[in-house]
Amino acid sequence: MSDPIDVDAAKKWLDAVPGGEIGKRLDRSWQDFAAFSDPVVTIYGSYDTGKSSLLRRLLIELGQEVPTWLTISARHETFEVNEIRAAGCVLRDTPGFVSDGTDARAKMNTGRASDAIALTDVGIVVVPPQLATAEYPVLRELVQQDWVPESLWFVISRFDEAGIDPDDDPDGYRALGEHKERELRAALSLDGSVPVYVVCQDFAQMAGTERNPDPTVWDESRSWDGISELLAAISALGSAWWPGIRQAAAQRFWRSSVQQVLQQLRKELTAHLENAAVSxxxxxxxxxxxxxxxxxxxxxxxxxxxxxxxxxxxxxxxxxxxxxxxxxxxxxxxxxxxxxxxxxxxxxxxxxxxxxxxxxxxxxxxxxxxxxxxxxxxxxxxxxxxxxxxxxxxxxxxxxxxxxxxxxxxxxxxxxxxxxxxxxxxxxxxxxxxxxxxxxxxxxxxxxxxxxxxxxxxxxxxxxx
Structure with a gap:
């Protein structure tokens, strides 16, 4: 963990940066976030990792109606940050980020997802069963931020697509899950304070794209699909969350804001020095x-x-x-x-x-x-x-x-x-x-x-x- 940052000093420094009171704008964003009395849990990941289908399954298991903004599709359907209260928490669905995306939509979605994960109490990072390495640089940078224990979670999603059928070979399925967890921890240098859940939120796509399927559709997979463990952790957080998580979120938010602005200033300085040399x-x-x-x-x-x-x-x-x-x-x-x-x-x-x-x-x-x-x-x-x-x-x-x-x-x-x-x-x-x-x-x-x-x-x- 890094030394605590002086939030007031960070705001003053940001306001002194040319561009128009950056500190005040960020402080308004923080105050909007701090108004949540319940812990905010942000589901974050790249495109098509199963974030929306995971949230749907969690809501159905909690007996809640799935909102109309939550769309399950093979296409890129999530473009906004949306939230819903459940299990004593505020659960947020985010657009999928695109590593090194260059088109306007990719940049917009990545920016919105990054803003959401920067203002959260708990982050749930969803990755595909193949553990796509293209997103590792973004995820490594995220992991290196000051997350207190139990505030950053990982979910290996849609694990029935990993290659072993859990009905035919349950032991092999479980062993593969343990192997993928070790592989992910090694790749991102995750210590024991970061929980990793291996889940199958919709075995064989039994629910498909239906917004509010009958929960009995998952009766056969509920014993091994990992959703119960993840749901228990979210419910425990909502019933007894401690203020230290929100304080850690403040430190992480302001430190990240200062680092991002400083990085941008360095880029601009490099560009200006280049322009001065050309001139x-x-x-x-x-x-x-x-x-x-x-x-x-x-x-x-x-x-x-x-x-x-x-x-x-x-x-x-x-x-x-x-x-x-x-x-x-x-x-x-x-x-x-x-x-x-x-x-x-x-x-x-x-x-x-x-x-x-x-x-x-x-x-x-x-x-x-x-x-x-x-x-x-x-x-x-x-x-x-x-x-x-x-x-x-x-x-x-x-x-x-x-x-x-x-x-x-x-x-x-x-x-x-x-x-x-x-x-x-x-x-x-x-x-x-x-x-x-x-x-x-x-x-x-x-x-x-x-x-x-x-x-x-x-x-x-x-x-x-």
Whole structure:
């Protein structure tokens, strides 16, 4: 047995957990349970172990009417936790749990059964005669909780299906029952304080699916089917149950609640740490892409300055500097634009390939689901940006600036042509004006171009994130 848990401290700790006063909600559940003045006996087990047929047999033997909610069927019929008072106890029937169930109904039934066994004075665990091992992990976890002696029982149910006919070989039937009990105790590490009953609640299915059969249908099997021993134990509990069982139930309930919440918090912490790592990794990649983009911007600026300077230099010695400059600049800008477009396309393809690869990773998909939850929206289809539409305005801005500079030069050249010019310096004012125009393009518009590209890629990165 574990050391006693401080219930008040457990409630305060649970209320401090983010999520909305978990301790108060659990306390309301406990108070509803504590309102029972009789001991609560919960029948618990996996699907199709014979829980409902066992309860029917107990009620019939006690001379009680079987309620309409109790259905006997080979199908999965029990979906709710139902209760009935009998033999001085509150007997509860539960849905069958499904070990590692993934569908919605399995999870719902398992959750309801788990909640019921967590709030009970006595638990009766029903297992099939084959002792199905798939449920052992769940049952081992249940056994390890703080059950006081005589508060956890096991029933090996429908034992006439174990393989030996009790009518033909009663000794062999009894020996097989003892063997199965030893096997169950060894598998789940059950000590002597945990009673194990071997029962046959409906020999040869004589009662079938009938809700209220005549009890005489079991007269031939009553001497050996084990129901009398189980019924005597339940009646003894109802007639003289001691408060220690309810106190032990409180300790078990609050300890289990704290453990479950703590386990969930650890899972969430692991998930958040994984998401944080994915976010940091993505942030580092984004910073790397922006750095590459910045390098491309600076390189394109330097290249544009060089091309404009070369065009100016070539125009100086030309008979028609304006025409020569315009032609050279047109050729240079075309080559410069093509080179920039290739570099940017290459970077975009690299970014797109990396993002596409990331999104195939399970941890990245979980990160996107978390991000969608924070945005209160479902993850939508990936946004697709048209590279031409993204960068065309930026390139068009540079082209317009060049044309404006050339127009300015032509206007200035026309005005200056009517003024006398000192001998020997005829080309210098024109060259100066072209230099000024090209300097204006290189210093102002290239910077605008770089800023536009950075803004465009950042927008792309934001959408892709």
């Amino acid at each position: 940091d990794e993505g942030g580092q990649r984004r910073a790397s892409w922006l750095a590459q983009l910045d390098m491309l911007t600076r390189a394109s600026e330097a290249d544009l300055r060089g091309r404009v300077s070369a065009a100016v230099s070539d125009a100086v010695d030309s008979p028609d500097p304006a025409q020569s400059f315009a032609q050279a600049l047109k050729t240079s800008l075309g080559a410069w634009h093509a080179a920039c477009e290739r570099d940017i396309d290459k970077l975009l393809r690299s970014v797109g390939d990396a993002v596409a690869t990331e999104r195939t990773r399970p941890d990245w998909q979980r990160f996107e689901e978390m991000a969608a939850t924070l945005r209160h929206e479902p993850p939508g289809p990936d946004a697709i940006l048209d590279d031409e539409l993204t960068y065309a305005p930026v390139v068009r801005q540079v082209g317009d600036a060049v044309l404006n500079a050339l127009r300015h030069y032509e206007q200035t050249r026309g005005l200056k042509a009517t003024s006398p010019t000192p001998s020997g310096v005829g080309v210098t004012p024109s060259v100066d004006r072209m230099a000024a125009a090209s300097a204006g393009i290189a210093s102002r518009e290239v910077v605008d171009f770089g800023s536009g590209v950075v803004h465009a890629l950042r927008s792309t990165s934001h959408v892709e994130r």
